[in-house]
Amino acid sequence: MEITRCSWVNEDPLYIAYHDDEWGKPLYDDMKLFELLMLEGMQAGLSWYTVLKKRERFREVFDGFDPDRIVHYDEAKITELMNDPGIIRNRLKINATIRNAGVYQQICREEGSFGRYLWSFVGGTPMINQWETRDEVPATTAESDRMSKSLAKKGMKFTGSTICYAFMQASGMVNDHVSGCFCAPGLQDSRS
Numbered sequence: 001m002e003i004t005r006c007s008w009v010n011e012d013p014l015y016i017a018y019h020d021d022e023w024g025k026p027l028y029d030d031m032k033l034f035e036l037l038m039l040e041g042m043q044a045g046l047s048w049y050t051v052l053k054k055r056e057r058f059r060e061v062f063d064g065f066d067p068d069r070i071v072h073y074d075e076a077k078i079t080e081l082m083n084d085p086g087i088i089r090n091r092l093k094i095n096a097t098i099r100n101a102g103v104y105q106q107i108c109r110e111e112g113s114f115g116r117y118l119w120s121f122v123g124g125t126p127m128i129n130q131w132e133t134r135d136e137v138p139a140t141t142a143e144s145d146r147m148s149k150s151l152a153k154k155g156m157k158f159t160g161s162t163i164c165y166a167f168m169q170a171s172g173m174v175n176d177h178v179s180g181c182f183c184a185p186g187l188q189d190s191r192s
Helices: 013-021 030-043 048-061 075-082 091-111 114-122 142-154 161-170
Strands: none
Touching: 013 048, 030 048, 030 091, 030 114, 030 161, 075 091, 091 114, 091 142, 114 142, 142 161
């Protein structure tokens, strides 16, 4: 029996695994949420597939997305990153990741948890949508607008509302698997 997935998934096993095992599944770990938010920022102007293919290299050169290490990156490290063809070499995005590591630390101090702070924008519980087609899925919502404004006020960069909504979808704060996808609400675990 053939498995039906969301239409944005291509035939690459990496992308299929991402859709099936990660996208839309609730994620609560502070550092994994930080990594995902930074990678969503790296995606700006590109496709997620491009970022996904480079994710392992990003993890290697960004010290596992450990904010406590990233916050100390200096010009020599930035130059090293800018010369690495295995990642997206955009100085603004690299600088934003370094700045955002400091904001992450600040949020953890103020809120006790990066995850608790982020999940507060959906009331701590995944929002389950019932879209029939990909065309119905919004690019932004009131929740992503609030998250984006709050992050910007705290000083984070590359966290506009569209990026925040993509992050919310990827981290499972929102389930936007469309009707017919085996991961859609009510159809999980229906793989043959």
